[in-house]
Amino acid sequence: MQNLKTHYHPDVVSLDNKSIFTRLATRSIAVQGLSILLLYTERYEDYSLPGGGLDDGEDKIEGMIRELSEETGALEVRNIKPFGIYEEYRPWHKPGFDIQHMISYCYTCEINTELGDSKMEHYEIKNGMTAKWVNIYEAIAHNKKTMLESTKKGMSIERETFLLELLAERMY
Template sequence: MNLISKMIHPDLTSTEGNVFKRQAARGIVLRDESILLLFTERYNDFSFPGGGVDPDEDIVAALARELNEETGARDVRVKHHYGYIEELRPYWKPEFDLMHMTSHFFVCDIAPELEAAKMEHYEIDNGMKPVWVKLHDALRHNREVMKRQDKSMGQSIQRETFMLDRVATEFLAVGA
């Protein structure tokens, strides 16, 4: 497995304390210069589809489940594990001081057509929608949100923008 990066969120004041650990599986799904992402209105950002791995759940099964729930993707075929990011960031539950998130990224193929997504209530409330978008457009959008430091900016935008840049550079052979 390939460690891509270790990140510490800029709002984190300490790396000490009670740590909540979370594993996540995220999909890199490309079609020409477009990528399947989630746009979240609340945070005004693009992110990779995927999410938490349940206890005792196989990580590839979790990826297929999350892609289906969030985007309606079916027939998920993992081509390879691209790598993972270790991330420390603030956590909202009072019994923890911070979160240690390990996000595994997988390059995938999916069936040509998306079914209806099966979002959770908080995803719907946040205005999350699956979209096919030009990779460079999504990257430019996230960079602009970070540059403005929008008050609505979510905690994951640094990780997501870092990965969008890496995917653009590596898979499209032209950085944005």
């Protein structure tokens, strides 16, 4: 799978003599016309692709389908194709490691427009995360505004906005 970008958080100035925790994740890209299925998170005021961490030894495609279904209630996931890899190095604020190396495997897929019931985790519900079909250009504009103006923005917004812009460029 093609590496789309390697991003270094501004607080990560060097990897020398740092302990690094690697986390493998997937991101799902489900598009219908100009609409894309995204997660809106109230806590961070942003739109993001459905996805999350892979369990130890979990197949990437199976993990992508699991995360997409859990977070959005997506039904009949099909026609899955690789889109690319987004790598990032960011501060790790838990004991044992200095830096997190996140590797996100991104896939396009088709799903039914109508969604079933999601099975979000407690912290996702607490953060006000909801799945919705959004115009891709509106989502990009919203995230860019959040990046410029909001004090709430999370560390993932740069990744999400980059992927949305790349997707819009390639598809439209």
